[in-house]
Amino acid sequence: MRGLPSLLMLPLMLAACDGPLSALSPRGPVAAEIAWLWWAMLAGAAVLTVLVLALLAMGFGAPRPARARVWIHGMGLWFSVAVLTAVLAAGLWVGERILPRDDGAVTVHAHAWQWGWTFTHTGPDGAEVRSDNLLHIPAGQPVDVLVTAEDVIHSFWVPQLAGKLDAIPGRTNRTRIVADSPGTYAGLCAEFCGLGHARMRFNVEAHAEWPPLLAADDADTADPDREVRP
Amino acid sequence: MTDATQGAASGGPDESPARPGVQEAEELAIPRNPPRPALALHRELHRVWANDRGLWGQLTAVNHTTLGLRFMGTALVFFAIGGLLSMLIRAQLATHDGAFLDTELYNQIFTMHGSIMMFLFAIPMLEGLGIWLLPKMLGTRDMAFPRLTALGYWCYLFGGLIMLTALLFGVAPRDGWFMYTPLSDATHSPGINADVWLLGVTFVEISAMAAAVEITVTILRQRAPGMKLTEMPLFAWYMLGTSVMMLVGFPPLIAASVLLEVERAFDWPFFDVVRGGDPLLWQHLFWLFGHPEVYIIFLPAAGVLSTLIPALCRTPILGYNAIVAAVLALVFLSFGLWVHHMFTVGIPHMALAFFSAASVLVAVPTAVQVFAWIGTMWKGQPELKLPMYHILGFFLTFVMGGLTGVMLAIVPFNWQAHDTAFVTAHLHYVLIGGFVFPMMAAATWWMPLIFGKRRIKGLGEAAFWVILIGFHGTFFIMHLTGLMGMPRRIDVYPDNPEWVWLNLTSSIFGFVLTIGFAMFALDMILQATLGKRSARDPWGAPTLDWAMPVPSTSYNFASLPGPGMWARVAADVVLPLARGEGVLPGAPRGRREVLVTSVGGARPQHVALLPGNTALPLWLAASIGVFVLLMLAGAYALAGIALIPVAVLVWVWGRGLAPAGDLSPVEAAPGLRLPIHHHARPSLSQSGLFALLVADGALLASLVFGLAFLSVVTVGPVPAPAGGGGADTVTLLAVVVAAVALGVGAAGRAARRRSVAWAGVGLALNLLALALLAVVLGGLDDPTRHARDALRAVLAAYVVVHVLVAAAMSAFALDQFRRAEITAEVAGVLPAWRHWQGFTAVASALVAVAVIAQAGA
Amino acid sequence: MRLLALFIAGPALWAVLFAAVYALHGIGCAGLTGPESLGGLWRLVMAGVWIAGLGAHVALLRALPAGRGGADRWLPLTGGWIGLGASAFTLFPVLIATSC
């Protein structure tokens, strides 16, 4: 009943899915893998919903024999185990493929604080380049982001490039993001972190050339006088 | 063979035609009592079981019907408040730059909405349902511990009021309903907001623990004679699962709350990374509670469905045994999923895979139930009455919520969807689909039994449609909102015009949903006030809860259903029960009597005398409330003093258990003479103590887990070598453990020989242990130095509290000897003390090992 | 009471096994077992524990008393199978998933 209209609405929804923060308009292979996983699961879920509701509607007919072997063993146990195993396998497969690995990927650093981000990458001269709320990465290759936090828990999320990873005080977490082509991508803090949470946004700029030559005002190179926290 | 009922429904997948259980129930033959005039019996029982008159009577009530309804009524009020708060949230989010609430207030409001809905609506609602319904369904007159029911209610009410008051004064919690540290610690959340949550919720959870203990005991020990465990109504299986989960699931939350409150109040750094603590420890403990919590909420609702669907389809449920197995699987599996709330904290993929697998696996028992229900509908002839509407609403909503749940269990997808509006949508699909719809079905089903009124036609159906449309209109597109990147817990989104139409739609339908709930409430009120008198058993139901007058009486059954009486449709047994033909008819001895039966086969064992109306629970809850308020005010020394009245009242409570009056055996049915509980083992209290010790063990396990976690997983500064590892501490601890262990022997001898001397020895040993513990505590390192030092101190304090209670119990035993209450037949507090002492011995040995190992490491 | 104990035996074994393997994983990742923490050897240890656990499940299933038939037999048996199924399904990633 509900599955059908939503299927019919699919084209409309697809058009509406675009947006700078949409996980459904991926701009890199990591996000794309997750997006197809989503569409596959959505299709399966729609079919299952329709199936269950149809069986339910048929229940309102005249009484007919219902055998435990069919309903409980067949549908409840084996059918669901089969479906779930397939979903789990797909999930693990995708998970393994998008994991950061020790393959010499470019590494940048994201440090979260109440309420903003300090990003660091290695500049052309080998020095650390720091920029607030703007992360520079190379386009077309995997980038590992080391995520840390200054005060409370935050979460690093660039929906078009990959899933999110929490920034936790005392820990360094590593996540992999990939942008197919140069451009600017929107990111945000996904873990509630207090009064400034809603405005804890940042941008990711993917460069064709790496490391990029930045105009002086684009980044403030490591400056000992400047505190990490504002 | 008896009539097919839900309880004795046709078997599971193996569908064996021979049902040995029923045969055995028939083996257990109890002759009927001679019939008596029903009205005379009613008067006799009512005098004994009714609440006292007037307002005071309401304050002293301990009756399960009164309190069950009061739990549910109060929960409904909180539901309305939580609903109003959600309307404020939706109003704020309707546009991208809502200026309706400021951020501070918005944060308080969504935190309070979530906390109220979970802790002050859902949990108390299911407790109330269990408390109100179980004795009726199982064929008994009250819960096992009526005073505990009342204590639970008052703790719930006072705790809830504290939280509401905080909201009124603008100091409500504001860190989200899972209160992640370090955001909720003293540095990042100064002020009392977070303390309100920690102390208020813990106060409320006293009621959850109380309810869990007595629901467990009532189901295991108070079923109608011959109602084997394997044949009891499915609702009872579900509630048994729920209560056991509460016994094991709430202690981690209580432990976490206590730790965080101690950190905030006394600067013990459990979660402070600078001093070796770990914010993830909070998350593990919280979700170790938080995920089972979801099933704690769902299981009673599923129990309602397993009760209503067969009754509305006029056929026994399909696969009774399979459903019992599904409940078992859910109870266990749901403790192995908690990390799916932590997929994004940076845990290695293999560990995520374990929890991902467990999370999808838990869908299997759920699917088994769903298909058993649909199969039942195929088998029978479903009637589209009002409760059935809500059941259909459940199916439509919950199936979708379950499927999005499976999606969220898939790790990579979770990395995208976590902490977005997608999760908000999912959790409302399962909570409203899996809990609120079944509860509405339950309300429409049991209203005649509550108020004795029939409903007014039309409004109920209209309310259903408005709710259904409002719900899906609000939450369906919220999945999309989340995938388009909208995080949860934000109040403005000025840069994202693409989210506006989604949010606006959700907000508009949100108000439709609220109108629907208001219509539903109006329908209930009209039915209660203007409805015509309902006939007895209006549904022709198969369960015992309808084998009584409507509205139900204070004592439920004039006589308790014997073998062969509970396994029939309600209509067949109403009259014989009302005329006193069942077991234990009337209240000829002028006291509240219930039958206690064996765990497996429900053979009559003895008669328990239940306490009557008393204000003691109110005073005890109030004195705990004073303690909580003083803690909130930061007056810690005064709070310590406030524990004295609490202790005194607990002592008085225990005094209330003393034997009094006529202790001779009772003739429950012709030829069936049963001892009263003072002369019988194991008593209800003993079963209750076991249940409590299960919870206590879970608390200890949570703390030990914490210590292990901090030692192994946390990558913090290594503590300076712990002091207290010296030879003296090891010796001291060994002596403490030895003293407590010898205390077990003393308690055992005191119990076996009824020996006052051994009770004295036990007291002396416990006091010795306490004195030595004081020295040990003095030798431990400063708990503010390092998280592991702090946890060690907490473990030591855990032992101190337990030995203190053991000492109090031995003193209580001495007092009972002095009053000559302990006799050759009456053991008084002695068995309870022995079990407590035994638990304390094991616990202190474990803690000693942990403390010494830490010092050595 | 006995019936209940038999009923929960299988799932309880799952709980113990799940906790044990998860704990081993934590210990391995913490590097408490040497620098090569979750290299091949440690994974073998975890897999060994898992397989031994599965064996214990099978042994439990075979050891369950025949009972008097009906639910008295069916419930413990089902509990045993639930435990075995859960242990097999939830811990198999020990063989394939990448770890720390």
Ligand code: HEM
């Ligand atoms: C009356 C209909 C309801 C509406 C319109 C509603 C709406 C909402 C909204 C808009 C949020 C906030 C999402 C955000 O922070 O972005 C929310 C959060 C939440 N709701 Fe509801 N809700 C309703 C009923 C319920 C019920 C019945 C329950 C539970 C039984 C519930 C439990 C929660 C929880 C646990 C949260 C999370 C709070 C947090 O993030 O700390 N809600 N709800």
Ligand SMILES: [Cu+2]
């Ligand atoms: Cu943040």
Ligand SMILES: [Cu+2]
């Ligand atoms: Cu969960």
